[in-house]
Amino acid sequence: MNSLIRPLAVIWTLTIGFVGFISLQTLAESETPAMLQRGSVISSKLVYTWPTDRIERILRENKHQNLLPASHRIIGVKVEYRTIGVNGEPATASGLLVFPNNTTGPLHPALYMHGTEAHRQQVPSTPDDRHGRRYAAVFSGVGGYALAMPDYLGLGSSDYSYHPYMHGPSMASAAVDLLRAQQQIAVEYGYQLSNELMIGGYSQGGWGAIYAQKVIEEQHGDIFQVKASAPGAGPHDMLFQSHITFTEPSPSSSAYLAYYVFAYNRIYGVLDPLDSVLQQGYDEALKQLFDGTKDMPAIAGSLPPLPSGLIKASAAARLEAGLGSWNSDFGADLGDWIPKAPVLLLGASGDRTVPYQQVEITAHHLKARGATVKVFDAGDSLDHRTSRPKILTEQLFFFNNSARAAQQISH
Numbered sequence: 285m286n287s288l289i290r291p292l293a294v295i296w297t298l299t300i301g302f303v304g305f306i307s308l309q310t311l312a313e314s315e316t317p318a319m320l321q322r323g324s325v326i327s328s329k330l331v332y333t334w335p336t337d338r339i340e341r342i343l344r345e346n347k348h349q350n351l352l353p354a355s356h357r358i359i360g361v362k363v364e365y366r367t368i369g370v371n372g373e374p375a376t377a378s379g380l381l382v383f384p385n386n387t388t389g390p391l392h393p394a395l396y397m398h399g400t401e402a403h404r405q406q407v408p409s410t411p412d413d414r415h416g417r418r419y420a421a422v423f424s425g426v427g428g429y430a431l432a433m434p435d436y437l438g439l440g441s442s443d444y445s446y447h448p449y450m451h452g453p454s455m456a457s458a459a460v461d462l463l464r465a466q467q468q469i470a471v472e473y474g475y476q477l478s479n480e481l482m483i484g485g486y487s488q489g490g491w492g493a494i495y496a497q498k499v500i501e502e503q504h505g506d507i508f509q510v511k512a513s514a515p516g517a518g519p520h521d522m523l524f525q526s527h528i529t530f531t532e533p534s535p536s537s538s539a540y541l542a543y544y545v546f547a548y549n550r551i552y553g554v555l556d557p558l559d560s561v562l563q564q565g566y567d568e569a570l571k572q573l574f575d576g577t578k579d580m581p582a583i584a585g586s587l588p589p590l591p592s593g594l595i596k597a598s599a600a601a602r603l604e605a606g607l608g609s610w611n612s613d614f615g616a617d618l619g620d621w622i623p624k625a626p627v628l629l630l631g632a633s634g635d636r637t638v639p640y641q642q643v644e645i646t647a648h649h650l651k652a653r654g655a656t657v658k659v660f661d662a663g664d665s666l667d668h669r670t671s672r673p674k675i676l677t678e679q680l681f682f683f684n685n686s687a688r689a690a691q692q693i694s695h
Contacts, residue, residue, distance in 0.1 A: 322457075323464025326364040326376060328472070331411045333359050339425035346418040347673040351680070354425040356384035361469055362409040364441050367461040370454050370551050378440035379462040380408040380416055381469050382424040382431040391475055392687055393466060393508075394429035394482040395459055395496060397489030398436075399517075402447070402543065402583055404576040407440045408433035415486075418676070423484075427680050430477055432466045434458040436492075438576070446574065449547035450488060450519070452495030452616050459496045460504060482683040483513040486672065487638060490518020490630075494646075498621045510625040512686035514679040517631050517638045517668060520618070520646040523608030525638070530604050533591055534636040539584035541591050544607055546570045552610055561599035563588075623655045628682045632662035632671035658682075 339354035361381045369375040384391065396419050398408055408416030416433060424431045437454050438447030448454045463481070470477050481500070485493030493515040500508050519525040526544075529537050545562070549555040558567035566587075573583045588594050595603055611617045627650060631643040643659050650657045660678050662671035 321366045321374065322368065323461040323468075324366050325465050325468050326366065328361055328363045328469055331360045331362045331380075331409075333357070334420075334425070336425070339421045342417050342421040343426070346421070348418070348422060348426075348677065350677060351422060351426045354421065356386055356425055356428050358382050358384050358420060358424045359473070360411060360420060361473070362411075362441075363462070363465050363469060365461055365465040367437070367458050368454075369437060369444060370448050370451060375437060376441070376443045377434060377437055377458045377461065378407075378409045378442055379432060379434040379458075379465075380420070381462075381466050382420045382433070383470070383473060383475050384424045384428045384430070387428050389476075390478040391428070391430040391470075392478050392480055392482060392511075392683075393463065394423050394427070394431050394484065394683060395463060395493070396423060396431060396433050396483075397455065397459065397485030397492035397496065398433060399485075399487030399489050400449070400540070400543070400580060401439060402574055402576070403579040404439050406579055407435035409435050409440045422676050422680055423683075427683060429482065429683065430466065430470065430475065432459070432462050434462045446550050447547065447576075448551050449543045450491060450522075450611075451547065451551055452491065452611065453499070455492035456496040456499040459492065460500060463508060479507065479509050480511045480687070481508045482686065483510060484516065484679045484683070485518065486516040486675065487518065487668070490515035490638075491520055492518075494518065494520060494618070494623075494627070497623060497625065497627075498618055501624050502621065505624075512628070512683055513623065513625055514628040514630060514682045516675040516679060517635060517671065518642065518646075519638050520642055522611055522617075524641060524645060526604045526607035528639060529607075530591055530600060532636070535589070536580070536584055536637055538587040538589060538591055538594050539580055540637075542566075542570055542583065542587055542594060543574065545603070546574045548607070548610055552614055554606060554610055555603075561595055561603050563594060563596055566594060618649075620653070622653045623650060623657075626656040626658070626686065628658045628660060628678070630660040630662070630675045630678055632664075632666045632668070632675070634662075634664040634666050635668045635671060637668035 336354040364378045367377045423429045437444040483493050497513040629643045631640040633640040647657045647659050662674040
């Protein structure tokens with residue numbers, strides 16, 4: 285299918301004329317001809333149709349019994365679409381779109397950004413992906429949202445040669461372009477979407493969520509109106525995260541650190557050659573470990589348990605400082621941005637992987653600029669993995685409350 289012809293055909297045949305709905309005509313007219321490629325659908329495939337009993341089984345498996353029963357049947361559509369790489373070059377990406385059935389009126393779109401993955405197929409567009417399934421069950425099966433979950437560059441069916449791990453701009457562009465693709469697929473399947481967008485994410489996706497909010501509010505506010513943002517367990521402050529990685533390492537710190545080193549060197553070219561910072565033999569090892577065929581537990585098992593076994597002592601201080609500053613040095617941090625939509629920052633005080641101080645630091649900075657920010661602590665008995673059910677539940681409740689508030693204001 286020609287990626288340029290299809291969006292234009294949709295634009296000419298449909299204009300949604302009601303206030304508060306997304307107009308595809310407006311979407312096209314707001315972009316230059318060169319940008320019409322972004323978000324255009326290359327291919328799409330219906331990958332599942334789930335009845336409520338299947339959704340309820342997934343909820344039980346993932347400790348979401350408190351959300352039972354499921355209210356909506358859902359369908360999942362894998363989509364491949366056009367986006368851009370870290371330097372603005374053409375690229376392709378993939379993602380999953382989930383639509384609830386048995387609903388009335390326009391659907392609220394929700395963007396959800398997944399956590400750290402290194403294996404190309406452990407992403408939402410793979411139908412049996414464990415996290416993609418639970419997000420679909422919670423936010424579409426229970427919440428009734430039209431869910432968009434990008435796989436990110438270099439994962440899923442993307443043609444990008446590597447995944448730019450923790451790179452906010454490329455996660456945001458993959459997200460925005462999937463939302464563009466969502467408009468086309470919604471028309472194809474007969475759904476109508478509101479332009480009131482909810483944004484959430486977890487871990488790496490927590491950072492991706494708040495960065496996507498920044499980009500959408502600053503650059504695409506005429507198309508998508510962010511009503512609520514709920515970043516969960518995200519390493520928003522890289523200066524703090526890099527410090528605790530070296531000083532208070534968790535069992536997974538070496539794997540995350542290796543991912544940072546591999547990706548940031550590809551993105552920014554700041555550690556070339558890699559053997560200047562890595563212990564002997566690991567420069568070649570990282571290329572093999574992050575080739576898209578290995579998952580994070582396998583990668584962690586192939587690396588030293590502590591960062592000191594991976595990083596040369598002579599380079600540790602330079603690397604710690606660099607990880608904390610490179611995003612800001614290259615204009616890829618939050619800067620002085622002030623969120624327009626309310627933000628709920630979530631974490632767990634028992635989390636050693638992404639400590640709860642990340643919530644406190646980020647909340648302090650955003651509140652000081654005048655943003656509306658709430659925080660949620662899942663508790664000191666839960667870690668980065670076990671806090672996920674409570675965090676997802678709070679994200680859903682925050683979305684629901686924000687949607688109701690927006691509806692009351694509109695009336």
